Every structure is written in structure tokens, then in C-alpha cells.
Amino acid sequence: MAAAPGGMKPFYTALGVVAVAGLGAIGWMALRPHNSVAIPVDVTVLAADTAGFRGYLLGSAQAPVEVTEYADFQCPGCQRFEMMQFPTVRRQLIETGRLRWRYRDFPLDNIHKHTRVAAHAAACASDQNKYWEMHQAIYAGQPDWESAGDAAGFFHRYASTIGLDVGTYDACMTSAKYAGRIQASQNEALKLNVGVTPTFLIDGKLYPGGLTSDELKHLVDSLAPPPATP
Amino acid sequence: MKLRMVAALLSLVGLMVATYLYLYKIGIVGTMVCGTGACELVQTSRWSRFLGVEVSLLGVLGYLAMFGVSLAGVQPALQQRRWPASALLLLATGALLFSAYLTYAELFLIHAICRWCVVSAVIVLLLFLVAFYGWRRGRAS
Numbered sequence: 317m318a319a320a321p322g323g324m325k326p327f328y329t330a331l332g333v334v335a336v337a338g339l340g341a342i343g344w345m346a347l348r349p350h351n352s353v354a355i356p357v358d359v360t361v362l363a364a365d366t367a368g369f370r371g372y373l374l375g376s377a378q379a380p381v382e383v384t385e386y387a388d389f390q391c392p393g394c395q396r397f398e399m400m401q402f403p404t405v406r407r408q409l410i411e412t413g414r415l416r417w418r419y420r421d422f423p424l425d426n427i428h429k430h431t432r433v434a435a436h437a438a439a440c441a442s443d444q445n446k447y448w449e450m451h452q453a454i455y456a457g458q459p460d461w462e463s464a465g466d467a468a469g470f471f472h473r474y475a476s477t478i479g480l481d482v483g484t485y486d487a488c489m490t491s492a493k494y495a496g497r498i499q500a501s502q503n504e505a506l507k508l509n510v511g512v513t514p515t516f517l518i519d520g521k522l523y524p525g526g527l528t529s530d531e532l533k534h535l536v537d538s539l540a541p542p543p544a545t546p
Numbered sequence: 547m548k549l550r551m552v553a554a555l556l557s558l559v560g561l562m563v564a565t566y567l568y569l570y571k572i573g574i575v576g577t578m579v580c581g582t583g584a585c586e587l588v589q590t591s592r593w594s595r596f597l598g599v600e601v602s603l604l605g606v607l608g609y610l611a612m613f614g615v616s617l618a619g620v621q622p623a624l625q626q627r628r629w630p631a632s633a634l635l636l637l638a639t640g641a642l643l644f645s646a647y648l649t650y651a652e653l654f655l656i657h658a659i660c661r662w663c664v665v666s667a668v669i670v671l672l673l674f675l676v677a678f679y680g681w682r683r684g685r686a687s
Contacts, residue, residue: 335562338561476587477587
């Protein structure tokens with residue numbers, strides 16, 4: 317038997333209560349402070365910011381060739397290189413001791429609003445010796461966070477996923493203590509007339525737009541031929 | 547009738563949970579309120595996408611469909627019709643199987659539990675039971 321329309325009132329009231337309570341809770345969670353972080357731009361670089369630091373290194377100190385990469389975490393070209401070329405470079409050249417990689421931040425703040433926060437998140441991961449894990453997570457997640465209103469939440473997630481002490485990471489992000497280090501890195505790139513990202517510096521020569529893994533291998537082979545196998 | 551009302555209420559609660567998870571995934575909700583669970587680990591794992599689509603978005607669409615069907619089923623014109631019960635059972639069965647797959651992934655592949663996912667799994671289980679009971683009752687009468 318069909319219920320009388322009047323008998324539906326408690327049901328619709330219950331639906332209304334659930335909808336209002338649910339949307340209210342979601343709204344509160346979306347609008348509450350996100351522990352958002354802002355990394356200042358154009359800060360004065362202090363000597364302490366760069367003491368003993370000239371980029372994030374990967375590979376043997378004895379490697380005969382070094383590549384310095386100037387890159388921006390929010391740049392799509394840098395992401396493509398990181399995801400498609402770098403694993404091969406790492407396996408073929410870095411892990412075999414033939415190449416040392418030096419990563420330097422070159423944040424393009426005017427077009428990439430999250431890039432400096434991303435660079436700082438990676439710097440905070442380096443405090444806990446997980447720079448490259450964070451570096452990889454940030455690039456892998458770039459399609460997710462690059463259009464977000466606030467990317468810091470994504471980086472917080474990556475910090476948790478790669479196993480950082482999240483409390484220490486949060487404190488590092490809030491302090492913005494690596495703003496000077498990032499600025500120094502950007503200043504260095506500007507001084508070298510780096511104009512695009514990624515740009516590689518190899519044996520004193522700049523390679524704007526980067527190189528593929530094959531091109532890098534040929535270059536390394538020409539600069540430091542591999543030892544002949546018997 | 548009452549069972550369809552319960553189904554509508556349950557699917558509305560599920561819709562809220564799935565919406566929250568989806569808003570988190572697209573960066574609108576900053577950090578997730580999760581208690582001692584491992585929501586972030588689960589939500590950033592590769593199992594948080596299914597065939598390239600966010601699982602939470604599939605949840606939003608699934609709950610929305612179940613809410614629509616159960617709400618339609620309580621309307622006077624459709625209260626005596628059987629198709630809403632069948633459609634609800636079909637949707638709830640799909641949701642239950644998918645939820646079982648996700649729970650398996652949490653327990654045995656990710657080795658972490660997201661409390662919101664558990665809430666959603668319980669809602670889906672209740673929805674299935676309500677849908678099944680409603681469908682059987684309609685068949686018997």
C-alpha cells in the first residue's frame with residue numbers, strides 16, 4: 317500500500333538532516349586552515365643558506381662526468397624527463413659510477429605557483445635523508461597537484477607515504493628555513509643565463525631543454541669512454 | 547517502502563563520505579581527518595584509482611545512483627513497482643563486490659586501513675542487506 321504523502325515528512329526531514337550535517341562537515345573540513353605554507357620569494361641569501369651545499373647529489377663522488385640539472389618541479393618538461401628518461405639515466409650511468417647528478421632548483425614562480433613550495437618540500441625531506449624519494453613523489457604526482465588550489469596538502473601526503481616523520485616535516489615547512497637555499501639556486505641559474513627548464517650543465521656547456529637518456533649516454537661516452545672490456 | 551527509505555538514507559550518508567574522499571583527492575580538503583588510521587597512505591596508493599578513474603569518484607557516482615533509485619522507489623507512483631528493488635539490488639551487489647576488492651587491497655596489498663573506507667564498506671554492506679531483503683520481500687508478495 318502506498319504511503320500517504322503526509323507520512324513521508326519524517327523521511328524527508330531525516331534526509332534533510334543528513335544532507336545538512338554532511339555538507340556542513342565537509343564544508344568545515346574544506347574551509348578550516350590547512351596548515352598552508354608559503355615560501356618567500358627573492359629572499360636575501362645568507363652565507364649559512366649555502367654553506368656546504370651546492371645542490372642535491374646522486375651518484376659516486378668519483379664519477380668522471382657530472383650533470384647539473386636546473387629544473388622546476390611544476391614544469392611539464394622536467395616531469396617528462398624525470399618520469400621517462402631519468403630512470404634509464406640512473407640505471408645506465410649513475411648506478412654504474414659513470415655519472416654524478418646534481419639537481420638545482422630553478423623555480424619559475426611567475427608561471428608555476430606551487431613550484432617553490434614543492435622545492436621546499438623536497439628540501440625538508442632531505443633533512444630526513446629522503447630527498448630523492450620525495451623528489452620522485454613530487455614529480456610523479458605533478459598532474460594531481462599542479463592545478464590544485466593548495467598543493468601543500470599533496471606534499472604532506474607524499475611525506476607521509478615515503479615514511480618521513482611528518483611532525484618534523486611540518487615544522488620544517490612552516491619554518492620556510494630553506495627559502496634562502498632555493499633562492500641561491502635560482503640566482504645561480506640566472507647568473508648562468510639559464511632560460512628554460514630543464515637545462516643541463518655538462519662540462520661547462522649548457523643544454524637548454526635537457527637531453528634524452530640516449531643523448532646523455534653518447535655524451536658521457538664521448539667525455540669519459542667506458543673502460544674497454546677484455 | 548521503509549526499506550527503500552533506509553536505503554536512501556544510507557546511500558546519502560555514503561555519498562557524503564565519498565564526496566569528502568574525492569574532495570581530498572583533488573586537493574580541496576587539505577589534510578584528511580583520519581584519527582589513527584592510514585587514510586593518506588591508502589588514498590595515495592595505486593589502488594586509489596581504478597581503470598584510471600579515482601575510486602572516490604566512482605563512489606560518488608555509485609552512491610548517487612543508489613540514492614536516486616531508492617528515492618524514486620519511495621515516490622507514491624513507484625511504491626508498488628518492483629524495478630526499483632531490482633535496480634537497487636543490482637547496484638548494491640556491484641558496490642559490495644567492488645568494496646570487497648578495495649578492502650582486500652587495503653588488508654593484503656597496501657597493508658593499511660583507511661577508516662573512511664571502512665565506514666564506506668560498512669554502509670555498502672548494510673545497503674546490500676537492505677536491498678536484498680527488500681527485493682525478496684517484493685518477490686514473496
